Amino acid sequence: MSLIVLLSIITLCVIGVIAAVVLFYAAKKFKVYEDPRIDEVEALLPAANCGGCGFPGCRGFAEALVKADHISDMLCPVGGNETMKAIATVLGQDVKETVPMIAVVRCNGSTENRPKTSIFQGAKNCSIAHSLYIGETDCSYGCLGYGECVEACKFDAMYMDEKTGLPVIIEENCVACGACVKACPRSIIEMRKKGPKSRRIYVSCVSCDKGAIAKKACDVACIACGKCVKACPHDAITIENNLAYIDFNKCKLCRKCVDVCPTHAIVELNFPPKKITEDKETTSSIIENI
Amino acid sequence: MLKTFKVGGIHPPENKLSAGAVVETLPLPEMVIIPVSQHIGAPAQIMVQKGDAVKVGTIIAKQTGFVSANIHSSVSGIVQKIEETFDTSGYRRKAIVINVDGDQWEDSIDQTTTLKTDIELSTSEIIQRISELGIVGLGGATFPTHVKLSIPSGKTAEILIINAVECEPYLTADHRLMLESPDEIMVGTTILMNALGVKKAVIGIEKNKPDAIAKLTETAKKYQGISVVPLKVKYPQGAEKQLIKAIFDREIPSGKLPIEVGAVVQNVGTAFAVYEAIQKNKPLIERIVTVTGKSVSKPSNFKVRIGTPVQKLIDHIGGLPKDTAKVVNGGPMMGKALRDLNVPVTKGTSGILILNKKLASRKEYVNCIRCGRCVTVCPMGLEPFLLMTHGELQMWGDAEKNHVMDCIECGSCSFTCPAHRPLLDYIRHGKSNVGKIMRNRK
Numbered sequence: 001m002s003l004i005v006l007l008s009i010i011t012l013c014v015i016g017v018i019a020a021v022v023l024f025y026a027a028k029k030f031k032v033y034e035d036p037r038i039d040e041v042e043a044l045l046p047a048a049n050c051g052g053c054g055f056p057g058c059r060g061f062a063e064a065l066v067k068a069d070h071i072s073d074m075l076c077p078v079g080g081n082e083t084m085k086a087i088a089t090v091l092g093q094d095v096k097e098t099v100p101m102i103a104v105v106r107c108n109g110s111t112e113n114r115p116k117t118s119i120f121q122g123a124k125n126c127s128i129a130h131s132l133y134i135g136e137t138d139c140s141y142g143c144l145g146y147g148e149c150v151e152a153c154k155f156d157a158m159y160m161d162e163k164t165g166l167p168v169i170i171e172e173n174c175v176a177c178g179a180c181v182k183a184c185p186r187s188i189i190e191m192r193k194k195g196p197k198s199r200r201i202y203v204s205c206v207s208c209d210k211g212a213i214a215k216k217a218c219d220v221a222c223i224a225c226g227k228c229v230k231a232c233p234h235d236a237i238t239i240e241n242n243l244a245y246i247d248f249n250k251c252k253l254c255r256k257c258v259d260v261c262p263t264h265a266i267v268e269l270n271f272p273p274k275k276i277t278e279d280k281e282t283t284s285s286i287i288e289n290i
Numbered sequence: 291m292l293k294t295f296k297v298g299g300i301h302p303p304e305n306k307l308s309a310g311a312v313v314e315t316l317p318l319p320e321m322v323i324i325p326v327s328q329h330i331g332a333p334a335q336i337m338v339q340k341g342d343a344v345k346v347g348t349i350i351a352k353q354t355g356f357v358s359a360n361i362h363s364s365v366s367g368i369v370q371k372i373e374e375t376f377d378t379s380g381y382r383r384k385a386i387v388i389n390v391d392g393d394q395w396e397d398s399i400d401q402t403t404t405l406k407t408d409i410e411l412s413t414s415e416i417i418q419r420i421s422e423l424g425i426v427g428l429g430g431a432t433f434p435t436h437v438k439l440s441i442p443s444g445k446t447a448e449i450l451i452i453n454a455v456e457c458e459p460y461l462t463a464d465h466r467l468m469l470e471s472p473d474e475i476m477v478g479t480t481i482l483m484n485a486l487g488v489k490k491a492v493i494g495i496e497k498n499k500p501d502a503i504a505k506l507t508e509t510a511k512k513y514q515g516i517s518v519v520p521l522k523v524k525y526p527q528g529a530e531k532q533l534i535k536a537i538f539d540r541e542i543p544s545g546k547l548p549i550e551v552g553a554v555v556q557n558v559g560t561a562f563a564v565y566e567a568i569q570k571n572k573p574l575i576e577r578i579v580t581v582t583g584k585s586v587s588k589p590s591n592f593k594v595r596i597g598t599p600v601q602k603l604i605d606h607i608g609g610l611p612k613d614t615a616k617v618v619n620g621g622p623m624m625g626k627a628l629r630d631l632n633v634p635v636t637k638g639t640s641g642i643l644i645l646n647k648k649l650a651s652r653k654e655y656v657n658c659i660r661c662g663r664c665v666t667v668c669p670m671g672l673e674p675f676l677l678m679t680h681g682e683l684q685m686w687g688d689a690e691k692n693h694v695m696d697c698i699e700c701g702s703c704s705f706t707c708p709a710h711r712p713l714l715d716y717i718r719h720g721k722s723n724v725g726k727i728m729r730n731r732k
Binding site: 123 | 378379380381382626627629651652712715716718719722
């Protein structure tokens with residue numbers, strides 16, 4: 001009896017020793033070298049796995065960062081400057097200082113401003129509606145209002161305003177990953193400079209229709225009248241395809257264009273109220289929501 | 291036992307209300323809107339300017355590239371403007387607006403109605419003329435006919451199939467054409483046979499048009515190599531792949547064209563247009579359009595000049611009925627709801643269907659109940675419920691593996707779904723995304 005126990009123990013020990021030797025050599029022979037800096041860099045990244053950097057998740061970005069010769073063009077939009085600086089110290093490289101960005105919805109065609117002229121009963125999905133027809137209103141460029149951008153946002157930084165039927169961005173949560181920009185089939189959402197004290201001025205319209213047609217479809221459409229271009233002292237505004245665009249790198253936030261815009265298509269955000277109060281119903285509703 | 295395709299298919303209520311209505315010629319409108327993109331392929335290039343005088347049959351836009359088609363003026367008058375007007379989906383497309391002034395035709399067009407059976411042109415001349423005169427497939431897909439007739443090297447056509455199935459409910463344009471111009475169709479078919487170099491042509495007609503079957507069978511006796519095959523009534527038999535399977539019993543490999551199995555399919559309306567083009571030198575400037583609907587007092591078939599606003603057709607039948615909720619360009623299965631009644635009749639408009647509120651509204655959809663009906667009815671043997679899920683979750687890789695690109699968008703799955711799920715909407719979404727990915731890969 002004791003012999004059986006003894007034999008079993010000895011057999012198991014021998015098998016254990018053989019396995020250990022095999023494993024030891026296998027581990028040496030097939031060892032994959034992984035740069036220890038990848039783990040270090042990954043630990044610095046926010047682990048949001050949003051894909052905003054253009055790589056598959058934070059691990060993928062860490063690998064790319066370690067491999068890259070120059071990381072100055074690479075950016076983690078979620079972590080921003082601080083994260084990139086920390087990574088640069090680990091890798092011994094330089095990074096460019098980038099300005100914080102934020103998503104803006106360039107359409108103000110709320111149910112009030114832009115009346116519905118047809119009913120869509122198909123699948124409530126922006127891409128599908130966009131491929132089938134121009135949407136329930138007469139504007140073929142504006143927001144369709146089925147919230148594909150909200151679905152794409154992984155940071156709870158967007159919601160659909162039921163009253164206006166438009167998506168709203170929650171500033172504190174937006175990390176500028178760009179998922180909503182990619183999701184929108186009509187390219188309405190744009191990444192813009194966050195600006196000092198979150199102050200921003202932008203044209204809240206993407207309609208390339210001629211003025212009369214755009215205005216007929218929507219009360220707050222850009223009609224490309226060119227008043228803002230003349231009013232701007234910094235040459236920041238250009239008109240192309242019947243649409244004004246404010247270059248956020250040139251804009252000095254003087255608000256002169258906001259005052260002259262006849263359709264209130266130019267929107268200012270987070271500015272203190274002016275001394276002479278003006279009728280700014282459409283814009284104030286947006287400010288309240290944010 | 292009547293021939294038909296084997297996999298899937300449905301039988302929606304036929305509602306061929308206008309089958310007995312003789313084709314009337316619609317009075318000339320005051321102006322026409324002729325879009326430059328009425329066919330599959332590159333839009334035609336505009337050849338006229340504002341203020342130019344044009345006659346019926348004057349070429350106003352030239353084809354750009356091989357897969358494209360010429361566009362001719364359908365009226366005589368003055369070009370009023372060239373502008374972007376609404377298409378059926380509401381997006382703006384370039385179009386030529388012509389103010390109508392009299393009815394002067396180009397001298398080269400033979401306006402007589404006498405039947406001309408002798409074919410004088412050679413194969414290449416036939417294809418050349420079809421291309422010049424802007425003939426496209428009139429079944430609805432508007433694929434340029436000359437492209438279909440130019441067989442790629444290494445392939446040979448064995449059979450010409452004339453699609454006279456008209457499986458869409460409500461529509462009767464092809465049905466009336468067969469009853470009223472059988473001889474012209476036969477000559478057109480013979481011309482197409484010459485162009486393809488085939489000895490055999492088969493005209494497929496569904497059993498719900500017994501008068502057309504009888505008439506064409508009788509007429510076909512006078513012409514060599516043409517026979518008529520009655521088919522079981524089943525949607526979507528008018529789809530190319532299904533029709534080839536039904537008549538020729540061959541299956542087209544995934545992603546390939548009908549020529550792969552030696553077949554070429556042309557619509558019966560196209561055969562008629564080819565007759566007019568070759569024998570009468572007449573470009574594609576008019577077509578038969580069915581105007582129908584349960585609420586319409588007199589469902590009719592009209593011969594309409596291309597570019598006539600849909601509003602004119604509706605005015606002619608006495609305006610829109612009171613409870614109208616939707617006006618569809620095409621049939622109820624594959625047609626597209628119009629956003630605006632001022633859009634023109636184009637080469638692909640086979641019917642205008644007026645639906646009341648009860649018929650037009652889609653029901654709210656609920657969760658999939660896994661009944662598998664969509665799989666049973668899919669004529670391509672796909673799994674629509676699965677493809678819809680892929681579309682919803684944006685799983686394009688899986689959608690491609692499950693052959694989303696083989697979908698012919700017949701809508702049988704959406705029609706049959708007891709949970710009213712928008713299956714086709716999501717499958718189309720999948721097709722456009724997978725298509726984009728596949729093009730980028732090349």
